[in-house]
Amino acid sequence: MFDSPLSASAYDVLAVKPDASDDDLRRAYRLRLRQTHPDTGGDAAVFVQVQRAWELVGTPDARAAYDRGHGFGDAASFAPDAPQWRPRSRPADTRPRARSFGQPGGWRRERYLTLIREWAGRGVDLPDPYDPALVRSAPHDIRRLLADALAEEATARLVGDLGMGYTVWHDVAADPRDPEVKLDHIVLGPSGLYALLSEDFGAPVRTKRGELIGDAVEGSPIARLVLTARGLGRSAKVKFSGAVVVLPDDDVATAIEELGRVKGLPVAVVGRSALATVLRRGVTGAREIGGNELFDVRTRLQQVMRFA
Structure with missing residues (x-):
């Protein structure tokens, strides 16, 4: 959810533009909660998505991290001419790998x-x-x-x-x-x-x-x-x-x-x-x-x- 190029973005779920102000974002979140709440006839699955979307963009730090790209550009580390591919290095992990x-x-x-x-x-x-x-x-x-x-x-x-x-x-x-x-x-x-x-x-x-x-x-x-x-x-x-x-x-x-x-x-x-x-x-x-x-x-x- 939200981390796939094919999925709706957190902004799509909240029905706002990506450049919406923090106040507009907060108002949109509250509106979407009312619209999707199961007790008022909303879809429970969408209600959960709205809450998850707010977790991703509801604070300035979270929103900045989300806007940086969801990891779309994070290619694994490898040498193109090397015989063995290796994932992004993790210095603390010294376990033998496949x-x-x-x-x-x-x-x-x-x-x-x-x-x-x-x-x-x-x-x-x-x-x-x-x-x-x-x-x-x-x-x-x-x-x-x-x-x-x-x-x-x-x-x-x-x-x-x-x-x-x-x-x-x-x-x-x-x-x-x-x-x-x-x-x-x-x-x-x-x-x-x-x-x-x-x-x-x-x-x-x-x-x-x-x-x-x-x-x-x-x-x-x-x-x-x-x-x-x-x-x-x-x-x-x-x-x-x-x-x-x-x-x-x-x-x-x-x-x-x-x-x-x-x-x-x-x-x-x-x-x-x-x-x-x-x-x-x-x-x-x-x-x-x-x-x-x-x-x-x-x-x-x-x-x-x-x-x-």
């Missing part, structure tokens, strides 16, 4: 920057292509690119904390002819080999018959994920243990929803905060990988690995 390769969200960030500049127009200076006002005024397809890039980066930070027993590949190209055919992440560890899809639809989603559904869902993302994983598995001569769709916590009804087998592969849809739990314990029906087999699978993947 071995990580590739640039999470990199393809979509690059595509976003290209399209946002084309949309703004030739000769227009964009000192900050991640400015919240600019992002939220852009067409949906452009905002969606940035939302998914941020989602991939958030997942990368989580899987990096799994520990040295895991190897992770990000932004893996599955079809050299089409850069959009890719796996956001591949995670290999004792619980198995998993293909991950990191998404942010900007709205709650549900599942039906092994697929995601919702007003913002286009196509068949789970079926596409499974087919892409199976194709890469054939190229590397390995078998994926399962597939996991990672969504913002606010957009899923339950933290972990296991869908059973979809086209022969166990699939789970999880909220972001539950991802580490799922990857450590595995998905029901998924085959674990241990001992020498883990090293063999890693070697086979490295031999065919290409990045988007």
Whole structure:
């Protein structure tokens, strides 16, 4: 909520302009509380959003922090020519991390920057292509690119904390002819080999018959994920243990929803905060990988690995 390029901003929820005075903002908040309160016929979900919006912009310090950009421009720290991606450094954290390769969200960030500049127009200076006002005024397809890039980066930070027993590949190209055919992440560890899809639809989603559904869902993302994983598995001569769709916590009804087998592969849809739990314990029906087999699978993947 509020931290996605696809979601309504705190100002939208309060029905004021971003440059509204503090007094106007306070009056708008009180009005929205009366309009949305369940006891007066309002929507309880919107009532909660109004309160959350006030928490984000209700004080000068909070508002200043919110206006700086909601983290839209906070790319993970990495060296573009380095073999291993590393998240933003945390000096106090000395725990062993998973071995990580590739640039999470990199393809979509690059595509976003290209399209946002084309949309703004030739000769227009964009000192900050991640400015919240600019992002939220852009067409949906452009905002969606940035939302998914941020989602991939958030997942990368989580899987990096799994520990040295895991190897992770990000932004893996599955079809050299089409850069959009890719796996956001591949995670290999004792619980198995998993293909991950990191998404942010900007709205709650549900599942039906092994697929995601919702007003913002286009196509068949789970079926596409499974087919892409199976194709890469054939190229590397390995078998994926399962597939996991990672969504913002606010957009899923339950933290972990296991869908059973979809086209022969166990699939789970999880909220972001539950991802580490799922990857450590595995998905029901998924085959674990241990001992020498883990090293063999890693070697086979490295031999065919290409990045988007």
